Every structure is written in C-alpha cells, then in structure tokens.
Amino acid sequence: MKAVYFASVRERIGLTEEEISPPAGVATVAELIGWLSARGEGYAAAFANAATIRAAIDRNHARPDSPIRAAREIAFFPPMTGG
Amino acid sequence: MVAPTVRLCAGPFDAAREEALLLQGRTDIGALVCFTGLCRDEAGTLAALELEHYPGMAESEIAAIAADALTRWPLQGLTVLHRYGLIRPGEKIVLVAAAARHRGEAFAAAEFLMDYLKTRAPFWKKEHRADGREGGWVEAKASDDAAAERWQE
Numbered sequence: 001m002k003a004v005y006f007a008s009v010r011e012r013i014g015l016t017e018e019e020i021s022p023p024a025g026v027a028t029v030a031e032l033i034g035w036l037s038a039r040g041e042g043y044a045a046a047f048a049n050a051a052t053i054r055a056a057i058d059r060n061h062a063r064p065d066s067p068i069r070a071a072r073e074i075a076f077f078p079p080m081t082g083g
Numbered sequence: 084m085v086a087p088t089v090r091l092c093a094g095p096f097d098a099a100r101e102e103a104l105l106l107q108g109r110t111d112i113g114a115l116v117c118f119t120g121l122c123r124d125e126a127g128t129l130a131a132l133e134l135e136h137y138p139g140m141a142e143s144e145i146a147a148i149a150a151d152a153l154t155r156w157p158l159q160g161l162t163v164l165h166r167y168g169l170i171r172p173g174e175k176i177v178l179v180a181a182a183a184r185h186r187g188e189a190f191a192a193a194e195f196l197m198d199y200l201k202t203r204a205p206f207w208k209k210e211h212r213a214d215g216r217e218g219g220w221v222e223a224k225a226s227d228d229a230a231a232e233r234w235q236e
Contacts, residue, residue, distance in 0.1 A: 007135055007207035008220050059140035061203065075137060075205075079223030082134065082141075082165065082206025083120055083177050083197055 001068070003036070005046070006077035009053065012046035022068075029055045030064035032074065046076070054079060087149040087161040091141055096164050098178050105160045105180050112159050116189040117180040118197055124172035130213045132221075134176070136167040137205035148199045152181070155195065156188040163196060165206065195234050202231040 004017040026035045030050070037047040047053055055062045056075040068074060088105075090096075098119050106112060122132050145163050152161065160182035170176055177200065181192040202223075210218030 004137075006137055006205065007209070056137070056140060056205070059137070059143055061144075075140070077137070077205065078207065078220065080202060080205055081208045081221045081223050082136070082204045083201035 001071050002073045004073060004075045006075065008078050009046045009076045013042045027067055027069065028064065029057070029062050029066045029068060029074070032068055033064075033076070036076075052079060053077070085153055085158055085160060087146070087153065087163065089142065089146050089149055089163050090165075091136065091145075092164055092166050093168050094166075095174055096166070096178065098175060098180075101162050101164060101178060102180055105162050105182055109160070109182075111184070112182045113184045114186040114189040115160075115180065115182045116186070116193040117178065118193045119175050120177040120197070122170045122172050122174050122176055124213075125210075128213050129172060129210055129218075131172070131211040132170045132176070133209040133211060134167045134170060135207045135209065136165075140205050141165070141167070144204045145200065148196060148203060151199070152192045152196055156181075156183065156192045158183050158188065158192055161192070161196075163200070165200070165204065167206065169211075198227070198230040198234060201227045 003020045005013050010016055022035050026032050033047050033050050036043050054077055057071045058073055102117055149161055149163055158181055162180040164178040166176050179193045179196045181189045183189040208221040212218045
C-alpha cells in the first residue's frame with residue numbers, strides 16, 4: 001500500500017510518500033502508526049504524539065481502530081488548519 | 084437538488100464575481116450569506132501563509148461537507164472556494180457563499196460549512212515570517228473542534 005504524509009509529519013519523515021508492506025499482524029491505523037514509528041528517528045518524531053495524528057484511508061477520514069487491510073492509500077497528517 | 088460549486092484555487096479568486104455568478108438569472112433567492120476568510124499579517128510579522136493540501140481528498144472532503152449542508156438546510160445555491168499554495172496578507176483564503184429563501188438557513192449553512200471545513204478539510208497552514216526566520220505550522224485550535232461539534236446533535 002502507499003503511505004502519504006503531509007505537513008509536519010511529511011517534514012519529520014522526510015518523504016511525501018512511499019510504498020509500505022506492513023506484516024499481517026498490523027491490522028489497524030493505530031498499529032500501523034506503531035509499526036511505522038519503529039522505522040527510524042524521523043518516523044518516531046513524526047508519530048511521537050500519536051494521539052494527535054490523523055489518518056485517512058483512500059481519502060476518507062479514518063480512526064485509530066479503522067482496519068487497514070483493504071487500503072490502497074493511507075495518509076497521515078496533523079490536525080487540519082484550513083479555512 | 085442544488086449542485087454546489089466547489090473549487091480549489093492556486094491563485095487569487097474574485098469573491099464578487101462568484102457572488103454574481105451564484106445570483107445570475109435568479110429571482111427566487113431571498114438571502115445570500117458570503118463568508119470570506121483572509122490572510123492576516125499578524126501585526127507585520129507574517130510575510131505569507133503556505134497552504135498545503137491533500138490533492139484529491141481536499142476536493143472530495145469539501146464536496147462531502149457541501150452535500151451534508153444541503154441535507155440540513157434547503158439551500159438554493161452554494162459556492163465553496165479554497166486557496167492553496169502561497170498566500171500573502173490581504174489575500175482571500177476561503178469563500179463560502181450560501182443562498183436560500185431566508186437568512187436563517189443561509190447564515191447557519193455558511194457557519195456550518197466553515198466550522199466543518201476548518202476541522203475536516205485536509206489543509207495545513209505554514210507561516211512564512213517577515214523577518215526571514217523559519218516559521219512554524221499553525222496549530223489547530225480546540226475552539227474550532229468545539230465549534231464543529233455543535234452541529235453533531
């Protein structure tokens with residue numbers, strides 16, 4: 001699946017997007033954040049305050065317990081500040 | 084059913100023109116509420132705002148919020164425009180124009196749209212400071228979340 005990052009999450013990880021292949025045990029958004037956090041310092045910093053990080057699955061808002069199995073694209077970003 | 088106009092803009096937009104387009108040829112509209120959000124200079128300290136967005140989701144999320152508004156109020160016209168990219172102080176960031184038979188629906192729909200846009204549309208503001216120092220990401224406000232929650236009853 002494709003992971004895409006925005007704003008401060010993008011800056012800390014240093015990538016706009018990447019292809020990821022989490023193991024089968026990683027089933028939810030929260031578990032994916034945990035798995036990504038272990039990939040390096042930038043990821044750990046991006047997800048340090050995991051409770052504030054928002055996610056979208058295939059461009060729809062998702063929750064920490066949303067299943068990721070069928071996702072093609074998962075986005076991670078801080079709370080939105082448009083308008 | 085009214086088909087809302089939703090557009091993302093890479094450059095400045097003309098709010099008066101959008102308002103005129105919404106009203107063109109219409110004799111059934113009794114109330115039009117137009118909200119415009121602008122870039123402030125924060126007492127001269129801000130050179131620009133950089134609006135990052137999630138292409139694809141920004142459009143679909145605004146369209147979903149507009150569709151939600153149309154189920155809540157009997158609107159006769161609805162236009163939502165949102166800028167992205169570099170925005171200078173004095174420039175417009177967002178336009179919500181809601182037309183209805185009466186002012187109550189138009190005011191409520193415009194406020195609902197702004198409250199939901201701020202908390203659900205995937206945009207992020209980064210500050211570019213006038214003194215050239217590195218600016219930060221604008222923090223989301225709890226008051227914006229509270230404003231959006233009002234509509235969930």
